[in-house]
């Protein structure tokens with residue numbers, strides 16, 4: 001096999017944790033603290049994030065000395081998948097918990113870890129990803145935002161786009177050019193922790209197709225960044241960015257974006273399910289099991305210190321196709337659902353409108369397939 | 380904390396299985412293969428430190444052998460041998476005839492059905508893997524428009540799609556295999572996992588059959604080139620898997636009913652993937 005997904009089972013303590021998360025979610029819903037919302041990147045609720053932090057469900061795998069909880073990747077997966085399956089409002093903390101925190105843990109200085117990780121784990125500060133630019137999307141190595149060395153730090157100039165929640169988050173990890181690109185085009189890039197509230201940084205929301213303010217244009221106008229906000233080595237940005245990929249691409253957010261629609265349809269159909277509804281639910285369950293098995297394997301490989309980037313890309317491409325397929329299937333079944341609920345109709349609208357973004361954000365379908373093809377030795 | 384996978388690394392197991400299989404083949408042809416032979420293979424496969432009499436170890440060994448055999452496109456039907464102790468008739472692709480031949484030996488007990496399904500899944504996975512490997516080699520060698528086909532992005536993406544399906548199907552098959560290895564072939568959890576595997580097989584076979592032939596051009600549509608053997612294998616085995624389990628719609632409806640009963644597709648999926656208490 002070119003790609004290998006070893007089989008892991010959740011340890012018993014992880015299953016106990018699952019019960020805890022489900023009880024917590026049920027309490028939250030019963031208390032009306034939030035309504036089931038969009039996906040991991042759209043329902044923003046800092047108070048909810050802080051409640052998760054208080055329970056020890058952010059920064060779960062990080063060392064205790066940085067405010068983490070030293071639990072396994074598999075336990076973290078239990079929490080993230082249960083929150084997504086419940087369509088909980090996770091957007092505020094999602095990026096920091098998933099990738100900025102792990103990035104700092106791996107490449108950040110001792111001072112950076114001590115300053116940011118405990119606050120991330122408490123759900124007090126939120127991070128954005130500042131990678132894409134107007135002229136640099138899939139071809140990320142071509143970014144033109146520049147960081148110039150000055151006394152005591154760096155000044156950053158340029159423009160980022162599609163920076164999710166930059167208008168509400170506290171910091172962004174910005175990828176900037178600091179030197180020559182070199183023959184491979186991957187040299188001369190560096191990453192910085194940039195304060196989004198700084199006066200030389202302006203985030204302007206860009207209304208998305210669903211009518212929401214989520215992503216932004218962010219302009220850096222000679223924004224000063226002190227030396228101690230450089231992440232890792234100058235010029236090592238590309239290696240650092242690619243180290244985030246397995247975290248970014250293999251998680252349940254890559255196949256659960258339409259789960260609310262499926263569950264809403266099921267709830268409508270429950271009293272009188274037609275054969276076609278039963279069949280559709282079964283087909284979707286089968287694929288979900290396969291995807292979940294693969295995602296679990298990658299979480300375990302990450303736990304063991306491996307970097308299964310290829311496998312992660314493969315999961316994201318398959319998962320995105322799967323979550324899109326459910327929209328077509330469960331829309332068509334609408335006429336077989338007695339008493340189509342508001343939940344069904346609104347999740348159908350939400351999933352339909354957001355679905356184009358699923359196969360773009362975090363690596364487009366075409367880029368992912370190229371990575372898989374490289375894994376096959378075809379390029 | 381370090382985690383050890385439930386199944387040993389595929390490559391190692393398969394390499395060892397190829398060796399174990401070469402010893403078994405002779406006995407097979409003589410019609411003399413026993414449980415002791417299988418257990419000897421278990422030992423050779425390096426599972427000996429675990430209890431060699433447990434069903435689970437036997438299943439892991441059998442799985443490795445089935446995979447190795449199917450990848451080598453060996454002209455025998457080891458899965459049925461391992462499962463029912465009988466030799467299957469070698470029939471070229473004919474859904475009806477194959478179904479009748481297979482139907483005559485339709486397993487009565489749930490455990491036998493599970494065993495047969497698992498064997499079929501392993502064979503299908505191996506045949507898909509072999510078809511994919513053949514395709515990868517072919518597009519690297521074959522040149523058109525002055526370059527290897529592999530350099531065309533459309534070709535790369537076609538095979539990437541096929542590879543993704545193979546990976547998904549292998550994952551769900553391995554999940555079922557791990558369940559059989561741990562909880563035994565009569566595990567109550569196994570049928571749902573096998574229904575899922577049968578459904579994933581349905582889509583994977585479609586994509587792999589489509590893409591591997593497409594990238595081969597006309598040569599793949601001949602009897603002299605090897606691709607057709609893998610294709611016929613995976614078509615027959617898929618049909619038998621689906622028929623044995625009452626059709627793929629039947630598999631889907633059962634899983635759908637589990638979701639309805641749980642009141643949530645997510646809950647049904649997590650429950651079916653959670654190992655049981657009994658070993």
Ligand SMILES: Cc1cc2nc3c(=O)[nH]c(=O)nc-3n(C[C@H](O)[C@H](O)[C@H](O)COP(=O)(O)OP(=O)(O)OC[C@H]3O[C@@H](n4cnc5c(N)ncnc54)[C@H](O)[C@@H]3O)c2cc1C
Nearest residue numbers: 129130131132137138162163164357360361362364366367
């Ligand atoms: C909802 C949403 C949120 C986002 N959030 C963030 C964020 O927080 N931070 C951030 O940095 N970015 C974010 N992004 C940006 C995202 O990473 C980019 O959209 C993505 O990398 C693609 O870049 P692009 O949009 O410029 O498209 P392009 O790169 O211009 O691509 C357009 C199309 O061409 C295809 N294409 C490009 N190159 C090739 C090639 N070599 N071969 C074949 N096809 C190709 C692409 O696959 C795509 O289909 C977000 C995007 C969305 C939609």
